[in-house]
Amino acid sequence: MEGIIDHVMINANDHKRAVEFYSWLMPKLGYPEKMDHGKSVGFRSPNGSVWVTGTGEEYKSQAFSKERVGLRELAFRAESPSEIDEIAGEVEKNGGKIIKKPYTNDRGDCQFFFSDPEGMKLEIIARKKQGSH
DSSP: OOOOOOEEEEEESSHHHHHHHHHHHHHHTTOOEEEEOSSEEEEEETTEEEEEEEOOGGGTTOOOOTTSSSOOOEEEEOSOHHHHHHHHTTTGGGTOEEEEEEEEOTTSOEEEEEEOTTOOEEEEEEOOOTTOO
């Protein structure tokens, strides 16, 4: 079996705002195809998809917390630090919040942490190329 995640589904209290944010973000991350099924909106790449759907009415008073059981963060791979810098410069203009500006970690990978409009933690990482200095 090949280690590929087929799809991820994100619940959002403010579905409209979340769809607007992910409609901006996902094509930049390599998910160009948008599929709108009303309550669920997906973004597909050749390797999988990310979906945004509304929460149930009984959960609308709850906010995302990375400390609760379930998803902690969602990380995407970038090809280069320049791709990360481009997205980082636009996150807040599109409704997200910067958690930690792009930086190079001790392994030489470039990382960027931010949240979507619901507060879900997202990351973009460009791995250091093997054999480079």
